[in-house]
Amino acid sequence: PISSRRRHVGNRTNPNPNNCIGVFGLSLYTTDRELREVFSRYGPLAGINVVYDQRTGRSRGFAFVYFENVEDSKEAKERANGMELDGRRIRVDYSITKRPHTPTPGIYMGRPTTRRSTSPCYSRYRSRSRSYTPR
């Protein structure tokens, strides 16, 4: 008898139905625009997130598609899973992770609260900060 109980939140192999689906095994050249063309026929989309590598700026080969309706995401998962896109077999599952946290550079990127453009000292600071390079 199977005594192990499935967690209500699901796991990596058994994601729960969700508005967001993850698309994996993508070609590096599949863009969000192409994904929109493919997945929009299952229902209205709320958004698409192709995951890019921070260093190279290229796609990491997977993306997240947000549907407005859960039933649409269910159909998309069923029908788009295993389909070929840009010559690659894609895998479609419900997303398990949450939305990405926007990483902060570690330095203050906003505008100064006290702006004194008339100050020559400040203008000198401005010109220097423009050439500032992190790390």
Place this chain on the structure above:
DNA sequence: GTTGAGCGTT
């Protein structure tokens, strides 16, 4: 236009 299992940055 490398590959290629993966669940999250511009």
